[in-house]
Amino acid sequence: MLRIEDLQVKIGDRKILEHIDLEIHPGETHILFGPNGSGKTSLLMTIMGYPQYRITGGKIFFKGEDITNMPVNERARLGIGLSYQRPPTIHGLKIRQMVQICGRGKEVDPQELAKQVNFSEFLDREVNAGFSGGEIKRSELLQLLAQDPDLLLFDEPESGVDLENISLIGRTINHLLQRDMRAEPGKSMRELRQERKKMGLIITHTGFILDYVTADKGQVLYGGVLTCASNPREIFKCISEVGYEECVRCAT
């Protein structure tokens, strides 16, 4: 489980996140909405442990451990994985090698994993060098497939992706979150759901992802404050119809 308690974050002297409380239980996936600049990326980077997001109050727990001050790589090893909105380019490092790094000790077959996200031709390309928006997203998902974390953070996984690839992205996210489990004879939906352990937090701006991923809960981040816990489709409908400002007002 991920538990965030009264989290306050600053970049430099500027308040970015204020009094955030959030719980994601095993098997749950949450959707995070919010206008540009509201702090969505900051929240994910803080959970991942980026030091420039300075925690000035509150705590983060994961799998029962207090990770508030844990370095990034230890959080990764504990099972947190992030699909970046705008990852940096690493010159001279091939996607193939990056997939091995993500697999860390596990037997991973870059070829096989790349096939799943239609990325086979990119295995010998430098990580993120000259990638289009959609290619970046597929590269990120490929890395997560190799990493196989328990808590998956997706930062706008569908932005910049063409229509052709959007269902591929959606299906892959479902797979990573164990939401592609098929009904089996002798197993109830409830049992299937209980077997699901992966946790997800997905930032979406466009809402497209909702057509592919069924999420348990939606929330809106507005001006660094988290509000509107509700059904994600309802929230999205509200935002589309009356805009964030109205939507947040009706909730409080």
Add this chain to the structure above:
Amino acid sequence: MRDLDDKALQAKDKRAEFGQDIDLDAFQAEPAPSPSSVEYQAGSSTLSAADKERMILSGIEVSGVGRAGSFLQKNSTVLEAFSRQDGLEVMPIREALERHPWVRDYYWKLASVDADKYTAQARLKLHNGYIIRALPGSKITYPVQACMYLDQEGASQHVHNLIIAEEGSELHIIAGCATAAHVRRALHIGISEFYVKKRAKLSFTMIHTWAEEIVVRPRSVGIVEEEGIFLNNYICLMPVKSIQTYPTTYLAGKGAVARFSNLLVGSPGSEMDVGGRIFLQEANTRAEIISRAITNGGTIISRGALIGEVAGVKAHLECRGLILKGGTMHAIPELEGRADGVEMSHEAAVGKIAQEEILYLMSRGLSEDEATSTIVRGFLNVDIPDLPPQLKAEIDRAVGQSDQEMM
């Protein structure tokens, strides 16, 4: 030859255009041995295991396994010079100058004796050096190795090399220069002249393995004829006191191509002034200079100059520097177009490793040190097209070794 000596005498105190001035008298130059026709093949058996270790760092396999030919010189003495393939000639230059009149058509024809005191010294006190030649149409499939080894404290070594790829031939050379592990102070002067004839392909990969007090002054000039390809790779990742080199190549035939790649690591107290200059003199010639330099506390000056003399040429210069643990990095890229319709560009960047890149890799599970060394390795991992896999492997090995030294 007389007037070459005269010119050399006049230039014997002439400072070089770049690099700190070196007092040649501070080093002992062994007298040049008289050229003889000894049987070289057995010569390398005098090398110790420690010598061989050092040579391996520079890509030299003393056993000669996987090599089409080999040349090995220790101090002023040639230990071996042989070819295993038809169409390939490997010989000591002093012997060749005596025996083969054609050598005079190449010797000091591109490099100038009076360029500076180092060229003059190589003329006046020539120890030896090699000629490696691929005959017309010969494809020399395995690399040819050439090693200059120094194992005398305080000595200076002066060599002159001719590398000739005749029409339609293909030749790959790995040139390793190294000092014995116990040698601290020495001077190496090497003159190299490269001739890449019509439709020939030459790759020359030089790996240097020196020590903290070694001074190095290579001087090289090349010419590439119509549709010839010349790849020149220089790798110096181990400590050195001072190295200054500025190889020049003339693309003198239509469609000729030259690609220079330099990989440098500057350790504390070292000064590296390494560049490359390519003249594009005919239509459709192409040139590229790529340099990757890391300083760990040393001073690196990375020069690159492209001169487009006629229309329809294409050239690119890429100069990246990383300051890892202090030091100075000075990138000096130069482009000079002398005609309409030249297409030339450059890209230079000097900086430290981006924290963002380290964190990205850490978020995939690497420790900070692992992330840093992955980025450094990637930085030095330049894709060199057309380079045979054996040579790529030697470069990777050198990079892997330096990575251990740096961290």
